[in-house]
Amino acid sequence: MRDFSNTYIFVFSTVLIVVVAVLLSAAAMLLQPLQQRNVEIEKKQNILASINIEASRKDAEKMYDKYITNSFVVNAKGDKVEGVDAFGVDMAAEIRKPLDEREFPVYVSTLDDGSSKVIVPVRGKGLWGPVYGYLSFNDDYNTIYGATFNHDKETPGLGAEIATRTFQKQFDGKKIFDDQGNFTSILIQKGGAAPGDPHAVDAISGGTLTSKGLQATLKDCLSGYIAYFKKQQEQK
Amino acid sequence: MSEKEPLFSSKNLKLITDPLNTNNPITVQVLGICSALAITVKLEPAIVMALSVMAVLVVANVVISLLRKSIPPRIRIIVQLVVIASMVILVDQVLKAFAYDVSKQLSVFVGLIITNCILMGRLEAFAMANKPWPSFLDAIGNASGYGLILIIVAFFRELLGSGTLFDYPVLEKIGLYKTGYENNGLMILPPMALITIGIIIWVQRSKNRELIEEK
Numbered sequence: 046m047r048d049f050s051n052t053y054i055f056v057f058s059t060v061l062i063v064v065v066a067v068l069l070s071a072a073a074m075l076l077q078p079l080q081q082r083n084v085e086i087e088k089k090q091n092i093l094a095s096i097n098i099e100a101s102r103k104d105a106e107k108m109y110d111k112y113i114t115n116s117f118v119v120n121a122k123g124d125k126v127e128g129v130d131a132f133g134v135d136m137a138a139e140i141r142k143p144l145d146e147r148e149f150p151v152y153v154s155t156l157d158d159g160s161s162k163v164i165v166p167v168r169g170k171g172l173w174g175p176v177y178g179y180l181s182f183n184d185d186y187n188t189i190y191g192a193t194f195n196h197d198k199e200t201p202g203l204g205a206e207i208a209t210r211t212f213q214k215q216f217d218g219k220k221i222f223d224d225q226g227n228f229t230s231i232l233i234q235k236g237g238a239a240p241g242d243p244h245a246v247d248a249i250s251g252g253t254l255t256s257k258g259l260q261a262t263l264k265d266c267l268s269g270y271i272a273y274f275k276k277q278q279e280q281k
Numbered sequence: 282m283s284e285k286e287p288l289f290s291s292k293n294l295k296l297i298t299d300p301l302n303t304n305n306p307i308t309v310q311v312l313g314i315c316s317a318l319a320i321t322v323k324l325e326p327a328i329v330m331a332l333s334v335m336a337v338l339v340v341a342n343v344v345i346s347l348l349r350k351s352i353p354p355r356i357r358i359i360v361q362l363v364v365i366a367s368m369v370i371l372v373d374q375v376l377k378a379f380a381y382d383v384s385k386q387l388s389v390f391v392g393l394i395i396t397n398c399i400l401m402g403r404l405e406a407f408a409m410a411n412k413p414w415p416s417f418l419d420a421i422g423n424a425s426g427y428g429l430i431l432i433i434v435a436f437f438r439e440l441l442g443s444g445t446l447f448d449y450p451v452l453e454k455i456g457l458y459k460t461g462y463e464n465n466g467l468m469i470l471p472p473m474a475l476i477t478i479g480i481i482i483w484v485q486r487s488k489n490r491e492l493i494e495e496k
Contacts, residue, residue, distance in 0.1 A: 049353035057353060061360060065367045072371055079378035087381070102382070 088132070094193040095179035096154050096162050113164075115153040121145045123272030136168040136177065140265070149269045154181070162190050165270055169262025172254040174198040176207065176262055180216070185281075186274040189231070192216035194259065204255030215246040221267055226278075228271050230264040233257070288414065296418040300426035303489060307430040308482045312398040316390050317431055318474040324447050326386045327435035331428025333376070333391060337368040338400055339420040345408040346416035352409070361404045362395070369394045399427055434477045442468030 049057075086102055089109040093100045100108040116131035121144050131150035139147045152164040161184045168177040178194035192213045199205040206212050216231065220243045223229050229244040233256040238245035248256035287293075306312045313334075320330045341364045345352070352360050373391045376384035384391065394400065403423050408416040439445055444452035444464045452458065467473050486492050 049355070054353045054356055057351065058356060058359075061363060065363055069367055069370055072374055076374050076378040080374070080381075083377065083381035 085132075091193055091195065092152060092164055092179050095164050095181040095191050096156065097191045112154050112156065113152050114155045116151065118148045118150055119270070119273045120149065121147065121269050121272060123274075123276045136166055137175065140168050144265075144269055147269055149273070151270075151273070160184065165267070167262050167266035169258060169265055171196050171199050171207075171258040172204050172252075173200070176255065176259050180263075180267070182221075182274075186277045187220050187222045189216045189219045189221070196255070199255050200252070203249065204252040206249045206252055207255060207259055212246075212249065219243055219246065222274075226275075228268060230267055231260070233260040233263075293415060293418055296415055297422035297425070300419075300422040301429060302426075302485070303492065305426045305430065305485070306399045306402075306423050307427055307478065308485050309492060310399075310402075312402060313427055314475075314478070316393060316397060317427075317434065317478060318471045320387060320390050321431055321435040321438050321474050321477075322442065322469055323386075323439050323445075324432065324435045326383055327431045328428070329376070329380065329383045330387060330390065331424070331431050333372045333387075334394055334397065334399070334427055335421070335424035336372055337365060337394055338403060338424045339417060340368050341365050341400060342403055342408040342416040342420035343413050345404045346411060346413045349409050349411075357409065358401075358405070361401060365400050365404070366395050399423060430478065430481060433481060434474055437477055438468045438474060441465050442473070 086105045089105045090100050090102070093105065093108055093112065096112065098108060098112060118126045118129040118131050118134060120126050126148060129148055131152060134148050134150045136150075139149075150166055154162045154164060156162060162181045163184070163186065164179050164181045166177070166179050168175060170176070174197040176194060176196045176199070178192065180192050181190040182188060183190050194207045194213060196205060196208060199207065219231055221228065221230055223244065232238070232245040233248045234245045235248045235253055235256065237247045300306060303309065307314065307317055316330065320326045341361070344364050345361060348360070369392060372394070373384070376387070376391060403419060407419045411419070436446070440451065442465060444450060444457075452462070452464075465473075
C-alpha cells in the first residue's frame with residue numbers, strides 16, 4: 046500500500062470536509078422551507094384537534110382556514126397586543142419568561158353549527174421532556190370544549206397516554222372557574238377524580254409525574270388568560 | 282485484467298444474492314440488530330428504514346470505492362465515517378421535508394444508521410478493496426438482505442400485534458375478532474422482534490445445512 050505524507054493527509058481531509066460541508070449546508074438551505082411547512086401543518090392539525098376536528102396532513106391547511114376565523118395575542122392583563130402574529134409565537138420561549146411579560150396566543154374558531162370556540166395553547170414540562178397541547182373553550186370562557194395534548198419523550202404506555210383520545214376526552218365539559226368565579230384550573234387527580242367534579246380529571250396510573258407536570262402546565266399557562274377571559278365574561 | 286468482465290457476471294450476481302441468504306447481514310452476520318428490533322413494529326417505517334439504509338450504503342460504498350486509492354490508510358476509518366454521516370444527515374433532512382410522519386416515527390433511528398455495523402463493515406471489508414461497480418452491487422445486496430429481514434419481521438409484528446398491514450385492518454375485515462381472537466400486545470414490544478428474528482435464523486439454518494458451525 047502506498048505511503049502517504051502528512052501534508053497529503055491534511056490536504057485530503059481538508060478538501061473532504063469542505064466538500065461535505067458545502068453539500069450539507071446546501072441541502073439544509075434548500076429543504077428548510079419544506080420542513081418548516083411540515084411543522085406548520087402539524088401545528089394546524091393540533092389546533093384543529095382541540096376543537097375535535099380531525100384533519101389529515103393534506104387538508105389541514107384548508108380546514109384551518111375554514112374553521113379558524115381569527116387569531117390574536119393578549120397579555121397577562123387581558124389586553125390585545127397589536128402587531129404580533131399569534132401563529133408565529135414560540136411557546137417554548139414564552140414559558141420561560143415571567144407571566145406578565147409573556148405573549149398569549151388566542152385562536153377563535155367558528156364551527157359548522159355557528160357556535161364560537163376560543164382556543165389557547167399550553168406548554169410545559171412533563172417527566173422527560175416538554176408536554177404541549179391546545180384547549181378549546183365554549184364562548185362562556187369557562188367550559189372546556191375539547192383538549193389535545195402531545196409530548197416528545199414521555200414513557201410509552203404510561204405518561205405517553207396523555208396523547209390518547211381516552212385521556213383527552215375527560216376534559217370535555219370541565220370548567221376552569223368555580224361558581225364564585227375563582228380560577229381553579231383543571232386538577233389531574235391520582236386515584237381518580239370525584240364523580241361529577243367539574244374541575245378535575247383522572248390521572249394516568251403509572252404516569253403520575255407526567256400527570257403532575259401536565260397539571261402544573263395547565264395551571265401555569267391558563268392563569269395567564271384569567272384576565273382576558275374575565276373581561277370577555279363581563280362583556281357578555 | 283486482460284478481458285473485460287461482463288456487468289452481470291456470475292461473480293457479480295453473487296454479490297447481490299449472497300447477502301439475501303447465506304451471508305445475510307442480520308441473520309448470519311448478526312449485525313444491525315438494534316435498529317431491526319426498534320423499527321419493525323409497523324411495515325411502513327420498516328420499508329422506509331430499509332430504503333434509507335440502501336441509499337446511504339449505496340452512495341457510501343461507491344464513493345469510498347472511487348476514492349479507495351487516494352484515501353490515506355491512516356485516516357480511512359474517519360473518512361468512511363464522514364461519508365456515512367453526511368449521507369445520513371442528507372437522508373434525514375430529505376425525510377423531514379418529504380415524509381414528515383415517517384421521519385417522526387423513525388425519530389432517532391435514522392441518525393443511528395451511522396452506527397449500523399453493516400455500513401462500516403461493507404465499506405471497510407469491500408469498498409476499500411474493490412471497484413465501484415462491484416461495490417455498488419455489494420451495497421444493493423447487503424441493504425436488500427437487511428431490508429428483507431426487516432420487512433419479514435415487520436410483517437409478522439404488525440399483523441399479529443396490531444392486526445393491520447400498512448395500517449389497513451386486515452384481521453378486522455376478515456372477521457377474525459368475532460371469533461374471540463385478540464391482538465398479541467407482546468408483538469409490539471422489542472422482545473418479540475428478537476424472538477421473531479431468532480425464529481427466522483432457525484428456519485434459515487435448518488434449510489441451509491452449511492450455515493451450521495461444526496462442533
